[in-house]
Amino acid sequence: MSEILAYGFMQRALLAALLVGILCSTISFFVVLKRLSFLGAGISHTALGGISLGLVTGTDPVLTGSIFAVGTAMSTGYISRIGKISEDTVIGIFYASGMALGITLISTFKGYYPELFALLFGNILSVSAGDLIYMGLALVVILVFVVLFFKELLAICFDEEMAEAAGLPVGPLYMALLAAMGLTVIVSIQLVGVVLVAALIVIPGAAAYRLSSNYRGMLALSLAVGLTGSFGGLLISYYYPVPPGAAIVLILAAIFAAAMAVKPLLEKRGPAKG
Amino acid sequence: MERLIRAENLGVTLGGRSVLEGITFSAVEGELTGIIGPNGAGKTTLLRAILGLVRIRAGKLDVLGVPCSRLREVRPKIGYMPQRQSFEKNFPLSAADVVAVGLLSPSAMLRRIADQDRSIGAALQSVGMEEYTRRPFKDLSGGEQQRILLARSLVRQPVLLLLDEPNAGLDFPAQQSFVELLQKLKQEKGLTILLVSHDLVSVASAADQLVCINRTMHIHGRPAEVMNSPYLDQAYRCQFDFLSMKEKRGAAGE
Numbered sequence: 001m002s003e004i005l006a007y008g009f010m011q012r013a014l015l016a017a018l019l020v021g022i023l024c025s026t027i028s029f030f031v032v033l034k035r036l037s038f039l040g041a042g043i044s045h046t047a048l049g050g051i052s053l054g055l056v057t058g059t060d061p062v063l064t065g066s067i068f069a070v071g072t073a074m075s076t077g078y079i080s081r082i083g084k085i086s087e088d089t090v091i092g093i094f095y096a097s098g099m100a101l102g103i104t105l106i107s108t109f110k111g112y113y114p115e116l117f118a119l120l121f122g123n124i125l126s127v128s129a130g131d132l133i134y135m136g137l138a139l140v141v142i143l144v145f146v147v148l149f150f151k152e153l154l155a156i157c158f159d160e161e162m163a164e165a166a167g168l169p170v171g172p173l174y175m176a177l178l179a180a181m182g183l184t185v186i187v188s189i190q191l192v193g194v195v196l197v198a199a200l201i202v203i204p205g206a207a208a209y210r211l212s213s214n215y216r217g218m219l220a221l222s223l224a225v226g227l228t229g230s231f232g233g234l235l236i237s238y239y240y241p242v243p244p245g246a247a248i249v250l251i252l253a254a255i256f257a258a259a260m261a262v263k264p265l266l267e268k269r270g271p272a273k274g
Numbered sequence: 275m276e277r278l279i280r281a282e283n284l285g286v287t288l289g290g291r292s293v294l295e296g297i298t299f300s301a302v303e304g305e306l307t308g309i310i311g312p313n314g315a316g317k318t319t320l321l322r323a324i325l326g327l328v329r330i331r332a333g334k335l336d337v338l339g340v341p342c343s344r345l346r347e348v349r350p351k352i353g354y355m356p357q358r359q360s361f362e363k364n365f366p367l368s369a370a371d372v373v374a375v376g377l378l379s380p381s382a383m384l385r386r387i388a389d390q391d392r393s394i395g396a397a398l399q400s401v402g403m404e405e406y407t408r409r410p411f412k413d414l415s416g417g418e419q420q421r422i423l424l425a426r427s428l429v430r431q432p433v434l435l436l437l438d439e440p441n442a443g444l445d446f447p448a449q450q451s452f453v454e455l456l457q458k459l460k461q462e463k464g465l466t467i468l469l470v471s472h473d474l475v476s477v478a479s480a481a482d483q484l485v486c487i488n489r490t491m492h493i494h495g496r497p498a499e500v501m502n503s504p505y506l507d508q509a510y511r512c513q514f515d516f517l518s519m520k521e522k523r524g525a526a527g528e
Binding site for chain 2: 033148149151152154155157158159161162163164165166167168169209212213214215217218
């Protein structure tokens with residue numbers, strides 16, 4: 001382990017795994033409870049359009065990708081509410097349109113863009129100090145939002161109509177949750193890439209949901225699963241010739257499969273205490 | 275007795291379509307008012323108008339002594355139980371967590387709710403579910419879940435309770451038990467209750483008055499009067515035969 005920490009790039013990668021692991025696990029909790037899994041996949045693919053736009057125009061692709069991701073998330077929420085169309089339908093449209101924009105812009109590239117490959121498939125080992133600052137800021141902003149409004153967000157996920165009847169600002173809180181989701185997606189793209197990022201914001205919450213009958217236990221388990229996946233994948237990719245993004249997602253998938261297998265055994269032994 | 279709800283020629287339009295028109299009724303303090311009507315009659319919209327969740331286009335609506343424009347002031351005094359399909363049935367909450375949701379309000383945001391455990395305990399006790407505090411909500415039967423959701427709407431000690439089809443999806447004994455519980459709450463706490471239901475016989479036996487709507491006002495009055503009225507058939511566009519099975523068997527000479 002000390003050998004790993006001797007390298008600066010690995011120190012940064014481990015810190016990135018910690019930050020993104022916490023961020024994704026927290027958002028994953030709400031994504032699973034509010035059934036927004038497809039939205040996560042959609043946002044990441046839409047972000048490709050923003051990233052490509054950044055590369056073509058010489059702007060920071062993370063910045064343009066962030067604008068696209070947050071904009072897509074909030075627009076999806078707004079359009080689905082105003083037009084009374086399900087989020088799945090709206091994101092289905094954004095998903096394809098964002099990808100189409102990305103492909104069109106990529107086809108105009110005249111040079112070689114190594115950043116594009118990294119953003120498509122992720123490269124945690126190339127995380128810079130600037131990236132870490134961006135991830136840290138995103139984590140602080142999102143955690144402050146979640147901690148301050150946790151009980152209201154939980155109520156909206158459980159029974160939106162009741163939350164609305166209680167006078168809670170359901171619309172603004174939901175839009176803020178979607179914006180947090182968009183921000184989380186774009187931050188996580190640097191780890192696992194556009195193609196695989198949905199796994200980071202779906203699997204930790206899904207595995208925890210399977211194993212826990214209490215939201216406190218689910219949140220704690222989601223964090224444990226997310227951090228195990230991000231650190232485990234990073235370590236595997238250090239010792240074996242496996243891309244870190246793919247390793248992270250495969251570990252998360254294995255944990256989910258284990259949760260599916262273990263749940264019936266836990267039920268036989270008695271009710272979950274989670 | 276004070277009239278806690280007064281609706282006069284109430285009209286509501288949603289998405290450019292008139293959903294309610296000319297609704298006039300009042301709910302008297304301490305009484306149970308049944309709201310009946312066919313599917314799409316606007317019963318839920320009427321409850322949402324009373325909660326201030328939909329804008330009133332025409333007429334007048336006073337709730338707990340204030341006009342609908344100032345409903346925010348009296349909202350904490352109104353308990354609401356939406357339809358069963360409004361919540362996630364497998365949500366990882368305990369019974370106490372579900373009841374705690376009823377304590378949320380704009381004024382409770384960003385702060386700790388005082389006496390939360392005591393309020394939750396009292397609400398669960400009022401519906402006879404105090405032993406279920408830590409039980410996972412998703413593991414409870416339909417009837418038990420309904421009682422927990424009722425406790426949620428009672429946790430802020432409202433004076434007016436709005437219930438939207440609380441009996442839907444429950445078997446007959448669970449329905450009976452739930453209606454008996456409502457009667458008990460009405461008597462013990464002096465609650466004024468508005469109950470939307472499709473079960474005409476059950477609501478007629480429990481209610482002090484019935485309001486029958488189908489986008490427009492059809493009839494309101496004491497249950498016996500409404501149930502025997504031709505306006506009821508008109509509202510539902512069918513003919514009712516409210517003879518009980520027992521009476522039918524008697525008539526057939528069985």
